[in-house]
Amino acid sequence: MDQLTLSCPNCAQPVAESDRYCEECGIDLSTARASGTDPRATAPAPSGFSATHHATTPDDSPLPSGTSGAAGGTGADGGYDAAPGAAGSRGTAAHDGATGGGLPAAAGKGADGAYGAMPGTGGLGPTGGGLPGAAGEPDAGGGYDAAFGAVGAAAAPVPSGATGDFVLAAPVLATEVEEPEVSGAGAPDPWSSVPAGDARVCVGCGAQRIDTDGYCEACGLAQPRPRDHQERSLNGVCGVSDRGHRHHRNEDAFAVAATSRPDGGSAVVAVVCDGVSSATRPDDASQAAADSASEALLEALESGVEPETAMTEAIMTAANRVDELADEFEREPSRNAPACTIVSAVLTEGRVTVGWVGDSRAYWFPDDRSGSRRLTVDDSWATRMVEAGLMSEAEAFADARAHAITGWLGADAIEVEPHTLTFTPDAPGTVLICTDGLWNYAEAAADLAAVVPADARTKPLHAAQTLARYACDRGGHDNVTVALLPVDGIEPHEPTMPNHPPTLVGDSLDSPTLQLREGES
Amino acid sequence: MAKLTKSNFPQFSVDIFQNAYLAQGANEVNAIVTVTATGGGTSAALPAAGYGSSLDGPDAAVVIAVDCSGSMDYPPTKIRNAREATAVAIDSVRDGVAFAVVAGTHEAKEVYPGAGQLAISSPGTREEAKQSLRRLTPGGGTAIGTWLTKADQIFSTRPDISIRHAILLTDGRNEHERPDQLQHTLDRVQGRFTADCRGVGTDWEVAELRRISSALLGSVDIVADPSGLAEDFRAMMEKAMGKAVADVALRVWTPANASVKFVKQVAPVVEDLSGRRVDAGPRAGDYPTGSWGDESRDYHVCIEVPPAGVGDEMLAGRISLVVPQPDGTSEVLSQGLVKAVWTDDLNASTKINPQVAHYTGQAELAGAIQEGLDAHRRGDLDTATAKLGKAVQLAAESGNEDTFKLLSKVVDVVDAKEGTVRFRKNVSEEDSMTLETRSTKTVRVKK
Ligand SMILES: [Zn+2]
Ligand SMILES: [Zn+2]
Numbered sequence: 016m017d018q019l020t021l022s023c024p025n026c027a028q029p030v031a032e033s034d035r036y037c038e039e040c041g042i043d044l045s046t047a048r049a050s051g052t053d054p055r056a057t058a059p060a061p062s063g064f065s066a067t068h069h070a071t072t073p074d075d076s077p078l079p080s081g082t083s084g085a086a087g088g089t090g091a092d093g094g095y096d097a098a099p100g101a102a103g104s105r106g107t108a109a110h111d112g113a114t115g116g117g118l119p120a121a122a123g124k125g126a127d128g129a130y131g132a133m134p135g136t137g138g139l140g141p142t143g144g145g146l147p148g149a150a151g152e153p154d155a156g157g158g159y160d161a162a163f164g165a166v167g168a169a170a171a172p173v174p175s176g177a178t179g180d181f182v183l184a185a186p187v188l189a190t191e192v193e194e195p196e197v198s199g200a201g202a203p204d205p206w207s208s209v210p211a212g213d214a215r216v217c218v219g220c221g222a223q224r225i226d227t228d229g230y231c232e233a234c235g236l237a238q239p240r241p242r243d244h245q246e247r248s249l250n251g252v253c254g255v256s257d258r259g260h261r262h263h264r265n266e267d268a269f270a271v272a273a274t275s276r277p278d279g280g281s282a283v284v285a286v287v288c289d290g291v292s293s294a295t296r297p298d299d300a301s302q303a304a305a306d307s308a309s310e311a312l313l314e315a316l317e318s319g320v321e322p323e324t325a326m327t328e329a330i331m332t333a334a335n336r337v338d339e340l341a342d343e344f345e346r347e348p349s350r351n352a353p354a355c356t357i358v359s360a361v362l363t364e365g366r367v368t369v370g371w372v373g374d375s376r377a378y379w380f381p382d383d384r385s386g387s388r389r390l391t392v393d394d395s396w397a398t399r400m401v402e403a404g405l406m407s408e409a410e411a412f413a414d415a416r417a418h419a420i421t422g423w424l425g426a427d428a429i430e431v432e433p434h435t436l437t438f439t440p441d442a443p444g445t446v447l448i449c450t451d452g453l454w455n456y457a458e459a460a461a462d463l464a465a466v467v468p469a470d471a472r473t474k475p476l477h478a479a480q481t482l483a484r485y486a487c488d489r490g491g492h493d494n495v496t497v498a499l500l501p502v503d504g505i506e507p508h509e510p511t512m513p514n515h516p517p518t519l520v521g522d523s524l525d526s527p528t529l530q531l532r533e534g535e536s
Numbered sequence: 537m538a539k540l541t542k543s544n545f546p547q548f549s550v551d552i553f554q555n556a557y558l559a560q561g562a563n564e565v566n567a568i569v570t571v572t573a574t575g576g577g578t579s580a581a582l583p584a585a586g587y588g589s590s591l592d593g594p595d596a597a598v599v600i601a602v603d604c605s606g607s608m609d610y611p612p613t614k615i616r617n618a619r620e621a622t623a624v625a626i627d628s629v630r631d632g633v634a635f636a637v638v639a640g641t642h643e644a645k646e647v648y649p650g651a652g653q654l655a656i657s658s659p660g661t662r663e664e665a666k667q668s669l670r671r672l673t674p675g676g677g678t679a680i681g682t683w684l685t686k687a688d689q690i691f692s693t694r695p696d697i698s699i700r701h702a703i704l705l706t707d708g709r710n711e712h713e714r715p716d717q718l719q720h721t722l723d724r725v726q727g728r729f730t731a732d733c734r735g736v737g738t739d740w741e742v743a744e745l746r747r748i749s750s751a752l753l754g755s756v757d758i759v760a761d762p763s764g765l766a767e768d769f770r771a772m773m774e775k776a777m778g779k780a781v782a783d784v785a786l787r788v789w790t791p792a793n794a795s796v797k798f799v800k801q802v803a804p805v806v807e808d809l810s811g812r813r814v815d816a817g818p819r820a821g822d823y824p825t826g827s828w829g830d831e832s833r834d835y836h837v838c839i840e841v842p843p844a845g846v847g848d849e850m851l852a853g854r855i856s857l858v859v860p861q862p863d864g865t866s867e868v869l870s871q872g873l874v875k876a877v878w879t880d881d882l883n884a885s886t887k888i889n890p891q892v893a894h895y896t897g898q899a900e901l902a903g904a905i906q907e908g909l910d911a912h913r914r915g916d917l918d919t920a921t922a923k924l925g926k927a928v929q930l931a932a933e934s935g936n937e938d939t940f941k942l943l944s945k946v947v948d949v950v951d952a953k954e955g956t957v958r959f960r961k962n963v964s965e966e967d968s969m970t971l972e973t974r975s976t977k978t979v980r981v982k983k
Contacts, residue, residue: 220792228873230851235791235841237849237875263849263877293883349887 237263242298247271248476251283251362254498255479259452259491266290267450267496268301268355270309274317276363282316283362284309285498288333289375289450291354291423295346300337300353304424308333308359322361323435326370330433333357334372334424341426354425358391358448362500367446370435372422374451377436378460380467381444387464390436390446394422412458418451440502445471445478452495453486475499546573546780546828548857550872553891556849557877557884563843564797565852567874568891569786571825572832596699597634597654598776599687599729600625602647602672603706604639607739609674614736617762618705623666624766625703628773629657634697636690637665640704641676642712644686654694677712680704680748681721688725698783699827700729701776702752703769707736710744718744722751727783730754730826732772735973736762738965742972750807753826758973760966778829781859784869785814785822786835789854792819793842796853799823802895803834806902806976816866822858834980836895841876852876891981894934898978901930901939905975909968912959921947921959929955936979942971 215225219236229238242265243258249271258265272284288304290297311332315325341352356373369377369390377390392398396419397411411417424431447467457463466485471478479497486495554567602622608615622637629635634654637647648668649655655665683704691700710718731752733745736759749756755772759765786809788796801807813821825833839852856871879885908923924947931940932952943949945967947957 226851228851230873231791233792235794235851236844237851259847261847261880263847263879292881349890 240264242268245269246476246480249273249283251281252285252498252500253476253479254285254287254496255476255483256496257483257487257491257494259487259494261490261492262292262494264298265494266292266297266301266355267452267494268298268305269496269498270305271498272309272313274313276316277319280364281362282313282322283500284312284316284359285361285448285500286312286329286333286357286359287375287448287450287496287498288358288424289356289373289452289494289496291351291356291420291425294351294354294425294427296340296344296353297355299344300340300425301355303336303340303353304333304355304357307336308357312359312361316361316363322363322366322368323437326359326361326368326435327433329359330357330370330372330424331431334428334431337424338426352426354423354427356394356420356423356450360446360448360498360500362446362502365502366437366439367500367502368435368437369446369448370433372424372431372433373420374418376449376451376454378447378449378463379438379440379444380447380460380464380471381440381442382469382472383442384464384467384469386442387460389460390438392434393420394434395420443472443501443503445475446500446502447482447497448500449482449497450493450495452491452493453482453497455493456486456489471499472501472503475501545575546830547575548573548784548828548869550855550857550870552855552872552874553889554874555884555887555889555892556875557879557881557887558843559882559885560846560878560880561843562878562885563841565839565841565874565876566889566892566896567837567839567853567855568802568889568895569835569837569855569872569874570832571786571835571857571870573781573828574830594632594634594656594694594697596701596777596779597636597691597694597697598629598700598773599636599638599654599690599702601638601640601644601683601687601702601704603641603678603708603736604645604672604674605641605676605678605706605708606674607678607708614707614762615672615674617765618736619669619672621705621765621769622669622672625769625773626662626665628770628777629662630777631657631659633657633777634694635661635665637668638683638686638690639672640678640680640683640706642679642682643676644683646686646690647671652690652693654690678706678708678710679713679717680706680710681713681718684721684725684731684748684752687731688728691729698781699776699779700782701754701779701827702729702731703772703776704731704733704748705736705765706733706740706745708739709741718748722748726751726753727824730782732756732776734759734765734768734772735969736760736765738969742969746973753824755805756973758966758970760970775829779827780829782827783860784825784828785816785858785860785866786825787816787820787822787856787858787866787868788837788839789820789856790839791841791851794819794852795840796821797838797840798836799838800836800899801825801833802836802898803832803978803980806899806978809835816858822866825857834891834895836892836899837874839874844876844878846878846880849875849877894981895978897930897934898936901927901934901936902976902978904930905939905943905971909972909975912968917959921957924959925955925957927955928952928957934979935982936977938977938979939971939974942967942974946971 215238216223217225217231217234217236218238219231220234222231222233224232225238226232229240230236231238242256245254245256245265247254247269250273252271252273254269254271256265256267256269267287267289269285269287271286274282274284276282286305286308288301288308290299290301294300308329311329312325315328316322320328337353337355344353346352356371356375358371358373358375358377359369360377361368367379371377371391372394374393374395375391376393378387379390380387395417397406397408397414397417399421400406400411400414401408406414422428422432445467447463454463457466466482468474468478468481476499479499482497483495486493549572551570551572552567553570554565556565558565600622602618604615608618626635626637633656635657636649636654639645639647646652648665649661655661684702687702691697729752731749732754733749733756735742735745735756738758738760742756742758745756757768759768786799788799790796796810796813798808798810799813801809809823809825812823814824816822835855837853837855841850841852844850851873853874854871855874857869858866859869860866904923904927908920908927911917911923912920924943928940928943928947928949929952930936931943940952943957945960946963947959950956950958
């Protein structure tokens, strides 16, 4: 899933974004687009986090999209139904959560309205805003869907959202509804311009001849590649990855996806992986790990596996996949077998489950940032020294070996031990997962919290872009990848104090260590 | 014997071995290019009857030039062995291949078929050719340039034949023409045919014969014992018969502001091709590689690039195999990319690719032997000992056993690892010439 698909994946006939079927071969584009890659990374981007509301709706209809279509009663709404319907390739019931999640941008709108964000949709604020209490109410979903139908009709420019899988060089069209002012017009922005098409011009010397291998035919300079900068935004989760300034390729990879639980509740998934530079083909390792972990998580979550178990198994699946790469690629001289780190976060029913191997991290940032904390403990030399009581954290991090990782996925790993942690936030906030390309510039949760935009929960893509750009502006010494999962954090039955720090529940393998870490938040 | 047919055009593959990572400010990119041709001449077994008139003419032409200078009579076994070897070579000429025999002295005389022509090989013509070898009688001097000119004239009667190969046998120095005359001839005929050179005995000069074989993209070797000549001729002829495509060139494209520092063939033997560049369009040059059968050769390409910033990647070179077409264009057979990536990761940038390291060592080994033997000739025993010591060390390190054996006939190896050697007391001329002739033979990287 590398680029926005504008041709039929089946017959390559050019198709419009709004087409539901290919005029040439007749294939259902929503399904084809989806099954071409990750069937569920197809939810349209208009965001908000209504999926959780569905999840908390006990007798939510298993077919909310149908409901919403009826309720919305507009062509635009129908258009949206098409894309999430694609997820139905894996079973309608399983995906209706995602569908519902996709549709009710209205919920997001409601939130936006409540937080006073959106011109043009502000009028809907009252609608959505009137609903929050309805989160626990049986027919809330329908209500949101209906509201969304109205939004869709009113804010017509959204349809790009219907194309599903987003890898966007430029700030995402689909998020216009949610985040209208992502980037200003003006000077050429490297973040929004990966030249495409036939008329490519060398970014180095301006020559107009780029060879099929992606190098300038005059000066030889490698031209920007799709993976150099990637953005993906789904309902309830988004990710941004950038090559940075000092590496010739992006060896980080990520996946974001959404699906639903057998009970109709939603599940949102993000995976971030950092290829080990000294290994063979680290970029392939990270991509394979992110894709396979995401796929494994979705399958497990759809079939009702508990998130912690799903997480552990998904990381092992990714580890096996990366192991296999050792046989698929000839090992580069004096390099290790393909290897990468992994960090993943899953949001189900207001519950956050994090899993990781290596030094890619997860953080929790409540809306008021007061209880910001790191959720992961690095598999790194520095951590090992600190844990063994041999060095202070400051001493350990000052050492040249600090960043050497002690755990990774790959054939040269002696044993892969996935760490997991689960907690249920009782206040709204945002889960961040990222590679060291970000946290190298702001290691402590409090420092990083100062960089996370205040509206990260409601404008996650903008926040993800801000964080990635922050790392690049600070030197971009490494590839940087961030994924954000907004959490509404409203307990269905027990409204809680908004400023309360998150409660860590006991199914973490590392909770004792995590306690050690609390000091930094 | 192996047969060839025009439909068996070999498949060429190009593999690039390099460490693309450069430290900040670095500007030299090294790569080993492995070119492998398969499915061509030698692997195609065609019934003998398939040759000759049924095809549209011969695929290959061979001229054998045999030294008939007066010295070939001392001892008389020399000329006898040369006759026998030539007879064996004639027997190895496949049906349908065009061939001729030339007697070389201070001038070139046609022995068979005569009148500046090529004969078409058949049992009958081969028998006639062997009969005519009686006319090879020693007398006169040595002017190899005249032999080459004659071979060129004979080949040029059949411009339709693309694979043209000469076999040269000599026993002495090129005494009856000036070096610049020979060079002039080489400049004129190079690219028109290829040639293998063989020196009989020890009265010839390695550097001189190497100059000829290098210019004509062939091999040079010593046949110290004339009785070994027949087998060597058979092998050479079989190799020539295995060629399926001629005039293949290694094309090196470099980007603006980059330049090729050198292009060397490094396996099976070291051969510097840098001076052989022929421009081939903007920023591209062709380096001749001669004709190919089923075989694999390695090239070391060194390119200077303008240094770029950390994180930048550029294409430093595009290496392709090209073969000229009748219409004057050239067909690209295969290609590979040489890249440069600047990094601040010293671990990555300081690693030398094992292939590059190995062949750099093999080229250094060849150089050390030649410089060592040169110094020895000048009577500079210290330099000679140091150079051959270094050579012993390099040969041992890289597992070049053949060269190591040849070296140990010239020096006593005290400590191969340290490169400590002593010159042997009575080194035979044969041993030192054999070492010099074969100094450029390399081995491939140990797995
Ligand atoms: Zn350019
Ligand atoms: Zn990293």
